[in-house]
Amino acid sequence: MSQNRSGSILHVTASHSSSFETRLREATPFDVQSVSPAADFEAVLGSETVAPEIRNEDGANEPVAVTLEFECPERTTAVLERINDATSSIPTIVVPPSGSEALAAAAVRADADDYVRPDREENPVERIIETVDSSRAEDAVELHTDESTAGASIAETAAETSTKGASTAEKTADESTHGAAENEYHQVLANELPDEAFVITADGTYVEASVRPGAADLYTVSSDELTGNQLEDVFAADMASKLQTCIDRTLATDDIQSIEYGVKTIDGDRRYEARVVPINERIEGQRAVVWLARDITERVERERELRSRQNQLETLNKINAVVGQVIETLVEAHSRETIEHKVCDQLVDSELYCGSWIAEHTGERSLAYRTGAGSAKTYLEYVTDATVDHGWLARRAVQTGTIQTQTAISETETVPDQLQDGAREDGVRSAIAVPISHNESIYGVLTVLSDRAEAFSEGERAGFGLLGETIGFTIMAVRNRQLLFADTVIELEFRIDDGDTFSFGLSREYDCTCSLEWAGTTSDGHTVQYVTVEGIGCETVLEAAAAHESIEECRRIHDGNDSCTVEMSLSKSGVRALANHGATIREITVENGVGTCLVEVSQSADVREIADALTVIYDDTELVARREVDRPVRTAAERCNRILDQLTDRQLTTLRLAYYGGFFEWPRESTGEDVAEAMGVSPPTMHQHLRKGLKSVLSEFFEITEERS
Numbered sequence: 001m002s003q004n005r006s007g008s009i010l011h012v013t014a015s016h017s018s019s020f021e022t023r024l025r026e027a028t029p030f031d032v033q034s035v036s037p038a039a040d041f042e043a044v045l046g047s048e049t050v051a052p053e054i055r056n057e058d059g060a061n062e063p064v065a066v067t068l069e070f071e072c073p074e075r076t077t078a079v080l081e082r083i084n085d086a087t088s089s090i091p092t093i094v095v096p097p098s099g100s101e102a103l104a105a106a107a108v109r110a111d112a113d114d115y116v117r118p119d120r121e122e123n124p125v126e127r128i129i130e131t132v133d134s135s136r137a138e139d140a141v142e143l144h145t146d147e148s149t150a151g152a153s154i155a156e157t158a159a160e161t162s163t164k165g166a167s168t169a170e171k172t173a174d175e176s177t178h179g180a181a182e183n184e185y186h187q188v189l190a191n192e193l194p195d196e197a198f199v200i201t202a203d204g205t206y207v208e209a210s211v212r213p214g215a216a217d218l219y220t221v222s223s224d225e226l227t228g229n230q231l232e233d234v235f236a237a238d239m240a241s242k243l244q245t246c247i248d249r250t251l252a253t254d255d256i257q258s259i260e261y262g263v264k265t266i267d268g269d270r271r272y273e274a275r276v277v278p279i280n281e282r283i284e285g286q287r288a289v290v291w292l293a294r295d296i297t298e299r300v301e302r303e304r305e306l307r308s309r310q311n312q313l314e315t316l317n318k319i320n321a322v323v324g325q326v327i328e329t330l331v332e333a334h335s336r337e338t339i340e341h342k343v344c345d346q347l348v349d350s351e352l353y354c355g356s357w358i359a360e361h362t363g364e365r366s367l368a369y370r371t372g373a374g375s376a377k378t379y380l381e382y383v384t385d386a387t388v389d390h391g392w393l394a395r396r397a398v399q400t401g402t403i404q405t406q407t408a409i410s411e412t413e414t415v416p417d418q419l420q421d422g423a424r425e426d427g428v429r430s431a432i433a434v435p436i437s438h439n440e441s442i443y444g445v446l447t448v449l450s451d452r453a454e455a456f457s458e459g460e461r462a463g464f465g466l467l468g469e470t471i472g473f474t475i476m477a478v479r480n481r482q483l484l485f486a487d488t489v490i491e492l493e494f495r496i497d498d499g500d501t502f503s504f505g506l507s508r509e510y511d512c513t514c515s516l517e518w519a520g521t522t523s524d525g526h527t528v529q530y531v532t533v534e535g536i537g538c539e540t541v542l543e544a545a546a547a548h549e550s551i552e553e554c555r556r557i558h559d560g561n562d563s564c565t566v567e568m569s570l571s572k573s574g575v576r577a578l579a580n581h582g583a584t585i586r587e588i589t590v591e592n593g594v595g596t597c598l599v600e601v602s603q604s605a606d607v608r609e610i611a612d613a614l615t616v617i618y619d620d621t622e623l624v625a626r627r628e629v630d631r632p633v634r635t636a637a638e639r640c641n642r643i644l645d646q647l648t649d650r651q652l653t654t655l656r657l658a659y660y661g662g663f664f665e666w667p668r669e670s671t672g673e674d675v676a677e678a679m680g681v682s683p684p685t686m687h688q689h690l691r692k693g694l695k696s697v698l699s700e701f702f703e704i705t706e707e708r709s
Contacts, residue, residue: 007064008033009128010044012079018069020095020118027125030064030132037070037079041086065132067093073106080110091135093128101292105256105277108290196272196293199279201286202251204231204244218265250276251287260296270297315352316459322350323463330474335604339474340371343467347448348374354428355380355449359391361398361442362612367391376449379422388418394445397433401442403465404433405456430455434464438472439521441581441613446471479581479602489600491586492610493625496595496618502548502568503531508593509544512536516588517565518702527570530557538564581605581613600629643700651693654679658690 008031011021018034025032035044045063066083070076076094083092091113096103099117107115114131118124199208209223231240239261246259257276262269274293282288326346333339340358347356357372357380369390372380383390392415396404407430409415410423422428430453434446446468450456456464498504503514512535519529533541538559545554550570558565578585578599587598595618601610607626615621644652657678662669676686 007031007062009132010035010063010066011069012037012039012066012083013069014075015069020069020097020124023118024067024125024128028129033063037075041082045083045086045090063090065091065093065128065135067095067128068112069095069097071096071098071100071103073100073102076103077106077110080107080112084111091131093131095124095128101275101294105275105292108277109256195295196291198226198291198293199283199288200231200247200291201283201288202247203286204240204247205229206234207283207288218267218270246274246276247289250278250289254278270295271300272296312457312459316457316463318350318352319460319463322347322352323467326467327470330470333474333478336475336478337371339471339478341373343446343471344371344373352450352452352455353448354426354451356447357383357390358436358444358446359394360444362609367394367398367445370444374449376422376426376428378425379419379428379449382416382418382422385418389416390419390447391445392416392419393431393433394447397435397445398442401435401437403435403461403468405461406431407453407455427451429453432456432461432464434468436468436471436475438469438476441472443472443475443581476581479605488603488628488630490603490605490607491625491627491629492583492599492601492607492623493627494595494597494599494611494614495622495624496590496597496614497620497622498593499590499595499618499620501617502545502551502570503590504593504595505548506533506536506541506544507590510536510540511592514590516585519585526552529568529570530565531568532558532563532565534563536564537562538566541566578610578613581610583610603628643697646696646700647693648689650689651696654686654689655693655697 009024009028011018011024011032011034013021013034014037015021021032021034045066068076068079070079076096080092080094083090092111093114093116094103094107094112095116095118098119099115104115113135114127116124116127121127195212197210198206200206206226206229209226211219211223226234231243234240235243243259243261246257250257255278258273259276260271260273262271272293273296274291277290277292279288279290326343329342329346330339333342344356344358347353353374355372355374355376357374358370359367360370362368367390369384372383374380382388393404393406406412406415409428409431410420412420415423426449428449428451430450432448432450432455434448435442436444436446446464448464496504506512507514512533515532515534517530517532519527521527538556541564542554542556545551545566545568551568552571553569555567556564557567578597583599583601583605585597585599587596589596597614599610601607607623611621611623647655654675657675658664658670661675661678663672663675672683672687675690676683679686681689
């Protein structure tokens, strides 16, 4: 570091420990004195020498510059005004820890001589020394001596900043315009220099223009060519008027204004945000402003995307609330009609949808309208019209088993003409078709209309998918409940000729009889059947099952003489289809390639729907009988007595000892040996009595009347 020069730099800061002040002390040739923003600048700067409390022993420590380290624009402005009131001959330099456009504008407004960003400048102390030396070389000439003739120029400042990072530029008055030689002025843009910077007079004329190289590439007109033009020469009339209004407001209020506007470039439309700063000096006899513009296109796009996501999230929350409310009401529904009416009514009661209806899926893969609701009256009238194809979207949902959506309904050629007309009249813009299904059985389709152009996003479709499955499950549950509690049921007898399932093929090939004992569905969706085969050995059955494509797994349960019972896991089964439509299977027997199927359904069940469901699995199916059957009403006491009558004393004793002894708890409180010891029998004997007793109880529970030895 060079030898100390005469004079000092006053560093104004509110920080008790300033890292930049330390750097300033180490790197500058001047003494550095720290003062608080509350200091008496009249006393410190107003005399020929500094105040005694900050004067060196040799008395020659007159301030040569003042640096201000603040982040607050308001505080920076206030301190600069107080310093300017005390003296106008000492250069002032703003050195914020981290800058901003607002802070740079405040420095400009308060006539700071320089603006240095220590966090961005490679050598900020050198910049400060250059400012001090420049001021001394000009013999402390004030930078704003003739406000009536001085103008504002930012071209050199912008060029300096874009290439060297410098922010101090000489500004020379135009002699032909102002009649004065070498009148200089200063504006601080520094590291906060935006993409575009202009000096514009009150009548909207560009006096000076500077554009960063990257931004300049977007235009066919250079910044030099822009000088002398007016706003209406550059922008369309409405935009020029908007920008001129901002200039007028800036000069009228004498305060910084902000404005956002669009610009057409060779890269398309871009968005800019400007800070408009009034200038006290007059240029060509007019007031003027410094127009600092920053390209915010990417930020605007991010904000637009964020708003879109927020709107989608709010909409999705509303949708989930509606779907949740619909699902809650389904629990209380007692019939399919009630379920469908509630779904349609509650969906259109929200502000999200303007129409909804449900169509039933028939065996011929056609759709029959059942119920609907909504404000899209014209559209819904066409939907109920038998001559209009209302299933244009719903059929795709049935065929694919997935949700289908359609936007721009009134402009889509695949939509029937009448529905396009109805959509235009009712403002319908989007539609969704949701399969109403459960366990691969499709009961119908829910179609919902919306006046939103971008309705039914991925999240919304997920909600409707859950709703469709819930409706399907509820319909099945209602049917099962109706069948369970009915005193009188309908017994349907079907004849199935030449089916292609395993039992049919086995009976034809080996002249045997296959009888279904029980069928159900596991938690992973597989159908399990227990089948008894008469007239053939178990090994033959197992070999045939292993070779059949529909059998995923088969294992032996019981093996007798020319008969057996096996457990089969199937990928396709008519039994499952019947169960999904609320039918209870009483008997299925296949003999000589002909099947007889007896099922029970509630009195309100749709017999045609049951037949159609069975036809999907077996092509040649015929309903041969329909009978009403009265169920005997059994009380709990009657069922208990029936079970007790079937148990022997030993079996009942074993069950009681095992139950009260905690044999059925987990972990067990008594072992089989403990129960056997209490009975005074061997463990194998105890287990034999226990199994037979449990079988009697479960047989009554599952309504099994025939016991296999």
